[in-house]
Structure formats: structure tokens, C-alpha cells
Amino acid sequence: xxxxxxxxxxxxxxxxxxxxxxxxxxxxxxxxxxxxxxxxxxxxxxxxxxxxxxxxxxxxxxxxxxxxxxxxxxxxxxxxxxxxxxxxxxxxxxxxxxxxxxxxxxxxxxxxxxxxxxxxxxxxxxxxxxxxxxxxxxxxxxxxxxxxxxxxxxxxxxxxxxxxxxxxxxxxxxxxxxxxxxxxxxxxxxxxxxxxxxxxxxxxxxxxxxxxxxxxxxxxxxxxxxxxxxxxxxxxxxxxxxxxxxxxxxxxxxxxxxxxxxxxxxxxxxxxxxxxxxxxxxxxxxxxxxxxxxxxxxxxxxxxxxxxxxxxxxxxxxxxxxxxxxxxxxxxxxxxxxxxxxxxxxxx
Numbered sequence: 001x002x003x004x005x006x007x008x009x010x011x012x013x014x015x016x017x018x019x020x021x022x023x024x025x026x027x028x029x030x031x032x033x034x035x036x037x038x039x040x041x042x043x044x045x046x047x048x049x050x051x052x053x054x055x056x057x058x059x060x061x062x063x064x065x066x067x068x069x070x071x072x073x074x075x076x077x078x079x080x081x082x083x084x085x086x087x088x089x090x091x092x093x094x095x096x097x098x099x100x101x102x103x104x105x106x107x108x109x110x111x112x113x114x115x116x117x118x119x120x121x122x123x124x125x126x127x128x129x130x131x132x133x134x135x136x137x138x139x140x141x142x143x144x145x146x147x148x149x150x151x152x153x154x155x156x157x158x159x160x161x162x163x164x165x166x167x168x169x170x171x172x173x174x175x176x177x178x179x180x181x182x183x184x185x186x187x188x189x190x191x192x193x194x195x196x197x198x199x200x201x202x203x204x205x206x207x208x209x210x211x212x213x214x215x216x217x218x219x220x221x222x223x224x225x226x227x228x229x230x231x232x233x234x235x236x237x238x239x240x241x242x243x244x245x246x247x248x249x250x251x252x253x254x255x256x257x258x259x260x261x262x263x264x265x266x267x268x269x270x271x272x273x274x275x276x277x278x279x280x281x282x283x284x285x286x287x288x289x290x291x292x293x294x295x296x297x298x299x300x301x302x303x304x305x306x307x308x309x310x311x312x313x314x315x316x317x318x319x320x321x322x323x324x325x326x327x328x329x330x331x332x333x334x335x336x337x338x339x340x341x342x343x344x345x346x347x348x
Contacts, residue, residue: 098135210337239322249295271302302331
């Protein structure tokens with residue numbers, strides 16, 4: 001048996017014993033289980049904890065409920081309200097402040113948070129690491145801080161690049177505005193030139209000024225010349241076989257030499273035509289030596305009737321039988337400036 005000063009726990013156990021005449025209950029003798037002083041003290045210490053356990057359980061349940069409310073607000077997109085709820089948790093339940101700080105840091109950096117603030121997010125994680133060095137959230141906080149710095153660096157790089165792009169766009173817009181201004185000036189200048197040309201040609205027509213027509217076959221160019229000065233030049237099309245001087249009828253070559261305008265036809269099949277005095281004596285002698293006909297009917301004329309819509313595009317190919325072709329508007333202009341007798345010089 002234990003000593004008088006040692007507490008003991010007495011357990012009475014009921015046992016059922018069968019009997020031949022009847023079932024009777026018999027009580028076993030009490031058994032005494034001794035416990036040492038240390039175990040007794042532990043029991044005494046645990047007793048108040050067990051008694052007050054319901055109060056701690058209620059606090060834990062309240063914390064869990066408050067965290068759930070904060071999370072619900074977050075998932076609803078009410079980020080400010082969620083942050084306020086976490087601040088409330090820190091004030092009321094400081095033992096869970098590390099978790100609250102961690103989740104607040106996440107909300108501040110969340111991409112869908114229109115008021116996201118990386119600086120406040122970093123402050124939450126840094127406070128957690130500093131004030132709660134043993135927290136289970138410390139390692140994750142350090143990783144998040146690293147990632148946030150990377151994001152901040154990328155955002156700064158993107159912002160700098162965006163600023164450069166905007167600066168370049170402003171510069172381009174400025175250049176475009178300058179181009180538009182220059183184009184308007186050019187258009188105005190061209191209109192002035194056109195007006196001066198009209199005045200000049202009106203004056204030239206009155207004076208009958210062109211005294212020479214120079215045709216350069218290789219350059220596909222016809223120039224009206226007065227007293228050695230070029231009044232105007234025109235792009236032309238030649239005969240389908242343009243290389244070399246015309247030698248005989250049907251060779252589709254344009255002549256080379258000096259001639260004069262010796263007639264004009266206002267009812268031409270090519271709008272209007274000026275007849276050139278081909279063949280000259282040199283052309284006739286060459287043809288005679290070759291025993292062929294030199295041909296004739298070489299003219300400066302417009303586009304074939306009905307095809308005037310082709311316009312300047314007619315010069316893309318040499319399409320005549322040996323004549324020199326310009327547009328309908330141009331032959332009318334040339335006709336006014338080059339009377340009969342005007343010298344026509346055709347060079348290779």
C-alpha cells in the first residue's frame with residue numbers, strides 16, 4: 001500500500017458470477033492504484049486547462065470564422081473590405097498576425113486588384129519576416145518578395161519602353177504633320193506653277209513661239225524649244241522597231257534626221273496629227289541604194305480615237321508604225337505652239 005501522503009485512485013469493478021441456483025451480483029474488493037507525486041501535479045495542472053478549454057476553442061472558432069469572412073470578401077473582389085477584415089484580425093488575434101500579414105501581402109499584389117500596391121505588399125511580407133522569424137509563412141514570404149521585385153523590375157522596364165514608344169509616336173506624328181504641311185505647300189506651289197505655265201503658254205501661243213521641236217529617241221522625249229530655251233518636254237512612244245533610222249516602208253522604225261512640220265490633220269484617226277517632211281533627200285538616197293521604198297506618213301499625233309482614256313500609260317510600250325505619239329491633250333498643246341514650218345530634229 002502507498003503511504004498516507006500519496007494520493008490514490010480507488011476503482012470498484014462489478015463482476016457477474018454464475019450460480020447453480022440463481023444469478024447473483026458479487027462485488028470485488030476495491031483495488032488501489034498508487035500514483036506518484038509528479039503525475040499528480042500534472043493532473044492538477046491539466047485540470048484548469050481542461051476546464052477552460054471551451055473558452056480557447058471558442059476563440060479559435062471565431063478566428064477561423066473571421067479568416068473565412070476575409071477570404072470570402074477577397075473572392076468576391078472586395079479587396080479593400082478584405083484588407084480591412086485582415087487588419088481587424090491582427091488587432092483582435094495577434095497570435096495569427098503572421099498569416100494575416102501574408103494574405104494581405106497577396107491581396108495588395110493581386111493582378112485583379114485595381115488598387116494593387118507592390119510597395120504595401122512588400123511591407124506586409126517584410127514585417128512578417130522581421131516580427132515573426134519563426135513563422136511557417138516566412139519562407140513563402142521570402143519567395144514572394146523575390147517575385148515581386150522581379151515584377152516591379154519588369155514593370156519599370158515596360159513602362160520605360162512604353163514611354164520610349166510614346167515619345168517615338170509623338171515624333172512620328174510630328175513628322176507626319178510636317179509632311180502634311182509640306183505636301184500642302186507643294187500642292188500650292190504646283191498650282192502656282194500650273195497657273196504660270198498656262199499664262200506662259202497663252203503668251204507663247206499669241207507669239208507663236210516654238211521654233212524647233214527636238215525628239216530624243218533613246219530618252220523617249222519630245223521638247224518644244226524657243227530661241228534655245230526649252231518651253232516644255234513630253235514623254236513619247238515610238239515605232240515598234242525603234243532602234244536605228246527608218247530605211248524603208250513597213251519597217252516600223254522612227255526616222256532620224258532634220259525635218260519640218262509641213263501639214264496637220266484635225267480629222268486624224270489619232271485625234272490630231274502634225275505631218276513631218278519625211279523622207280528628206282538623205283532618206284531617199286539611202287532607200288535608193290537599198291532598192292526599197294523609203295515610205296512616208298510620219299507624224300506627231302495623239303492616241304487612237306476611242307482610246308484616249310489610256311492617257312500617259314500609252315508610253316509604256318512603243319506601239320506606232322514609226323510615228324511619234326503623245327496624249328490627246330499634249331498634241332493639242334504642241335499644235336498650238338508649233339506652226340507649219342517648225343523644224344523637227346530627231347536624234348537617236
